[in-house]
Amino acid sequence: MNDRKNEFVFFDLETENIPGPLDLDRRVPGITVGATLVSDGDPRLWYDQAPGGDPSGALLTPDGAGELVRYLAEAQASGQTVVTWNGAGFDFRVLAQASGLVDECVELAWSHLDLMFWFHCRNGYSVGLDKAARAVGSGKTEGMSGADAPRLWDAGEYQTVLEYVAQDVRALAAVHEGTERGRALRWLNSRGRVSRTAGPLLAVREAYKLPAADTSWMTSAPWPRTKFVGWMLARGCEDRVPTASY
Numbered sequence: 001m002n003d004r005k006n007e008f009v010f011f012d013l014e015t016e017n018i019p020g021p022l023d024l025d026r027r028v029p030g031i032t033v034g035a036t037l038v039s040d041g042d043p044r045l046w047y048d049q050a051p052g053g054d055p056s057g058a059l060l061t062p063d064g065a066g067e068l069v070r071y072l073a074e075a076q077a078s079g080q081t082v083v084t085w086n087g088a089g090f091d092f093r094v095l096a097q098a099s100g101l102v103d104e105c106v107e108l109a110w111s112h113l114d115l116m117f118w119f120h121c122r123n124g125y126s127v128g129l130d131k132a133a134r135a136v137g138s139g140k141t142e143g144m145s146g147a148d149a150p151r152l153w154d155a156g157e158y159q160t161v162l163e164y165v166a167q168d169v170r171a172l173a174a175v176h177e178g179t180e181r182g183r184a185l186r187w188l189n190s191r192g193r194v195s196r197t198a199g200p201l202l203a204v205r206e207a208y209k210l211p212a213a214d215t216s217w218m219t220s221a222p223w224p225r226t227k228f229v230g231w232m233l234a235r236g237c238e239d240r241v242p243t244a245s246y
Helices: 062-077 087-099 102-111 115-123 129-135 148-154 158-182 226-233
Strands: 008-015 031-038 044-046 081-084 184-188 194-198
Touching: 008 062, 008 087, 008 148, 008 158, 031 062, 031 087, 031 148, 031 158, 044 062, 044 158, 062 081, 062 087, 062 102, 081 087, 081 115, 081 158, 087 102, 087 115, 087 226, 102 226, 115 158, 115 184, 115 194, 115 226, 129 158, 129 184, 148 158, 158 184
Parallel strands: 008 081
Antiparallel strands: 008 031, 031 044, 184 194
């Protein structure tokens, strides 16, 4: 493709409200809505529709989730790069469960660009999308967090959640564009100042192989990389699994 903007597909999703803290090792929630964005377009939203096209309030069906998997796989096969924020640890794991297309989602996850996972492998810790988005003049929906979306969906405030996930993929696109333009991912640190992490952006498979970051300054042990990709490693597919692990 000649237009660099069209080489990327940004992907995010929201999930159902489940009791207690979120623990994907115990229960993977269903999908309420997914969002994809090609840079020069508007977000495309994926949800179960009532007659007339409005959200039904039901979870995305296996067929609907499978359609989303195929869309992303076809984009990747055509040369586009799928981009997420924590897609390896969350979005593709949830999509695998919802669609039943686990091997397909594992391959998508290894092959895509997860900006948060890349950042974690470079630094040994993670930051939230909002901190990165605000550093480039964007941001998530003000006054709302990802923890609010499942509750609001339960309350029937579907449009609020649709707008929230649409803004998330716009913010993700802004972070990616800023990272490519500045050759570094910027984020707001705990002092409210802009910090930078430079280096070539790598797909999950290659980021996983990076040398371990120096985390000797941290007061508690950082999450291992397997916290994010353990579900993928457990699936096997040994010919496609990276050999390094930290």
